Every structure is written in C-alpha cells, then in structure tokens.
Amino acid sequence: QSVLTQPPSVSAAPGQKVTISCSGSSSNIGNNYVSWYQQLPGTAPKLLIYENNKRPSGIPDRFSGSKSGTSATLGITGLQTGDEADYYCGTWDSSLSAPYVFGTGTKVTVL
Amino acid sequence: EVQLVQSGAEVKKPGESLKISCKGSGYSFTSYWIGWVRQMPGKGLEWMGIIYPGDSDTRYSPSFQGQVTISADKSISTAYLQWSSLKASDTAMYYCARHMTDGHSSWYDYWGQGTLVTVSS
Numbered sequence: 001q002s003v004l005t006q007p008p009s010v011s012a013a014p015g016q017k018v019t020i021s022c023s024g025s026s027s028n029i030g031n032n033y034v035s036w037y038q039q040l041p042g043t044a045p046k047l048l049i050y051e052n053n054k055r056p057s058g059i060p061d062r063f064s065g066s067k068s069g070t071s072a073t074l075g076i077t078g079l080q081t082g083d084e085a086d087y088y089c090g091t092w093d094s095s096l097s098a099p100y101v102f103g104t105g106t107k108v109t110v111l
Numbered sequence: 112e113v114q115l116v117q118s119g120a121e122v123k124k125p126g127e128s129l130k131i132s133c134k135g136s137g138y139s140f141t142s143y144w145i146g147w148v149r150q151m152p153g154k155g156l157e158w159m160g161i162i163y164p165g166d167s168d169t170r171y172s173p174s175f176q177g178q179v180t181i182s183a184d185k186s187i188s189t190a191y192l193q194w195s196s197l198k199a200s201d202t203a204m205y206y207c208a209r210h211m212t213d214g215h216s217s218w219y220d221y222w223g224q225g226t227l228v229t230v231s232s
Contacts (some may be wrong), residue, residue, distance in 0.1 A: 002155065035218035044225050045156065050218035056200055088156050092156040092217050097168050100217060
C-alpha cells in the first residue's frame with residue numbers, strides 16, 4: 001500500500017487539460033522534491049518531471065509539475081491520444097516505510 | 112548515450128533460485144545509484160531498493176528486505192537482483208533504473224526495458 005495517493009483515473013477530450021494529484025505527508029512530499037513518470041502500455045516508465053517542476057530534455061512543455069505543502073500536481077495541456085498512459089509520482093520518504101516511494105498511479109484516458 | 116539493458120524473461124518453478132541483471136553503459140557506472148522496481152501484473156510501481164556500484168552500499172525497502180538480494184559487479188558495469196527461493200507471488204516485471212539524488216531530491220532518469228519473471232509450477 002503506497003503512502004502517496006493518486007486518483008485512479010482521469011479523462012478528457014483531445015486538446016483539453018488534465019491534472020493529476022499526488023497526496024502525501026510531511027515525511028515524504030512535505031520535505032522532499034517530487035518526480036513524475038509516464039508509463040505507456042507495455043513499456044518501461046519514463047521520467048517526465050523531476051525536482052517538482054523541471055522537465056528533462058525532450059519532454060514537451062505541455063507537461064508541468066508543481067508542489068504545495070504535502071501535495072504535488074502534474075498537469076498535461078493540449079491532451080493527445082499518445083498521452084494515454086499510466087502516470088506515477090515518486091519521492092523520498094524519511095519514515096521507515098521505505099526510503100523511496102511511488103504513488104498509486106493514475107490512468108489517463110483521452111476520450 | 113546512457114543505456115540500461117536487462118537480461119531476458121525467465122520462467123521458474125517455486126523454490127528455485129534466480130539472478131537477473133542490468134548492464135549500464137554510456138556513463139560512469141560506479142558514480143550513480145541503481146534502483147530496482149517491481150510491477151506485479153496490472154499493478155503499480157513498487158520501490159525495492161538501490162545499490163551504489165562504487166562501494167556496493169545497498170538500501171532496501173522493508174517490504175523486500177530479506178526477500179531479495181541486490182548486488183553489483185563494477186568491473187562489468189552490471190547490477191543484479193536475486194532470489195534464493197522463488198514464490199508464485201514473485202511473478203512480476205522488474206525494472207532497473209538509474210537513481211539520481213541531490214539532497215532532498217531524487218529521481219529515476221534512465222530505465223531498463225524490464226525483465227519479466229514468471230514463477231509457476
């Protein structure tokens with residue numbers, strides 16, 4: 001059972017915007033940076049966002065990240081059919097549950 | 112180009128041992144942590160542990176401590192994940208990934224393609 005909670009699914013039409021929340025606590029998100037990963041069907045996860053809001057080279061600016069308190073948010077604008085995937089947040093956790101934790105995952109569906 | 116290439120799919124019986132590998136290239140293998148992540152069929156990502164190949168410093172998730180062993184051979188730029196006695200519940204896809212860390216910041220920037228482990232009698 002992950003300590004980072006995400007909505008199971010979100011959906012929107014092509015061109016629209018979706019946001020995915022990642023809720024944690026002071027032992028993880030509250031005192032550490034958050035990263036986000038995209039997992040297309042049948043493939044390995046891919047880094048989308050690191051240090052809350054930074055994009056690796058090659059990631060379009062349609063993807064954005066933010067953090068406030070013990071929650072983080074991933075935003076995807078100009079939704080495309082190729083964005084249909086599972087999305088996970090991740091961060092350090094200073095409690096003894098696990099040094100690093102991933103969120104429960106969110107399935108994005110493009111209607 | 113940074114690459115992590117994992118060993119191929121495995122089919123094993125309960126009670127058997129297994130060691131899967133993850134070979135890094137395109138960067139200084141001994142200077143970055145490598146992490147292992149489990150994904151059971153239809154489920155999310157679970158962090159298993161990390162190793163620093165430079166000195167073999169290893170950290171485990173409490174959920175996996177004692178259940179698996181993470182090791183590395185820096186001479187051949189390869190990290191390993193092994194089981195001494197597999198269970199059916201070990202059936203999953205296993206990913207290795209390069210673990211970047213900087214103080215309170217940590218992320219996985221490069222991932223292997225995954226190794227599917229199937230344990231069935």
